[in-house]
Amino acid sequence: MDQVKIGKFIAECRKKVNLTQMQLAEKLSITDRAVSKWETGRAMPDSSVMLKLCEILKITVNDLLSGEVVTMDNYNKESEKNLIEMVKQKEESDKRLLTMEIVIGVLISIVFFALIFIASLIEMEEWLRITLIITGFIPFAIMVPFAIRIEQTAGYYECQKCGHRYVPKYSSVLWAMHINRTRYMRCPKCHKKSWQKKVISKD
Ligand SMILES: [Zn+2]
Numbered sequence: 001m002d003q004v005k006i007g008k009f010i011a012e013c014r015k016k017v018n019l020t021q022m023q024l025a026e027k028l029s030i031t032d033r034a035v036s037k038w039e040t041g042r043a044m045p046d047s048s049v050m051l052k053l054c055e056i057l058k059i060t061v062n063d064l065l066s067g068e069v070v071t072m073d074n075y076n077k078e079s080e081k082n083l084i085e086m087v088k089q090k091e092e093s094d095k096r097l098l099t100m101e102i103v104i105g106v107l108i109s110i111v112f113f114a115l116i117f118i119a120s121l122i123e124m125e126e127w128l129r130i131t132l133i134i135t136g137f138i139p140f141a142i143m144v145p146f147a148i149r150i151e152q153t154a155g156y157y158e159c160q161k162c163g164h165r166y167v168p169k170y171s172s173v174l175w176a177m178h179i180n181r182t183r184y185m186r187c188p189k190c191h192k193k194s195w196q197k198k199v200i201s202k203d
Pocket of ligand 1: 159160161162163164187188189190191192
């Protein structure tokens, strides 16, 4: 998808319906900065506002994703191309998220072990030692829910019994036993428990 082209198209359609960036933003309950980002090709409207945006601009989602009004002849072809492109983009962003999760994990572990190391090896007052150890746990407390959210929403889990791929509930991921990213969970389709692997694509 050509983000710059899409941006120009959004700006063009917005002017056609006589709206300023601010007015469009207000209709969508978002900031005008967000609209400006789309129009300069720095960001894409996310799925939550896409339909409403198209409705306001009097275009189809297919037009929006193509960055131009798609003629009836090309409609199916363009629509398939856009769908495939969106799946591809989701897969790439999921991969980035999962990599980020590893980076976060490594960083907080380094901080943790460094603080524990200092606290146990260096001569210091007891209260300072305890403060250091507690400080080491804080990044975990903050980042673990965030990392679990990434694991829940990026990509899919695959049931080992029936092969079903799905996005589990946050609570299922949170409480499941796990070895790295492989989690022991109940499949919503066949209802059997198995060690489910993280996969990037839906099929
Ligand atoms: Zn299953």
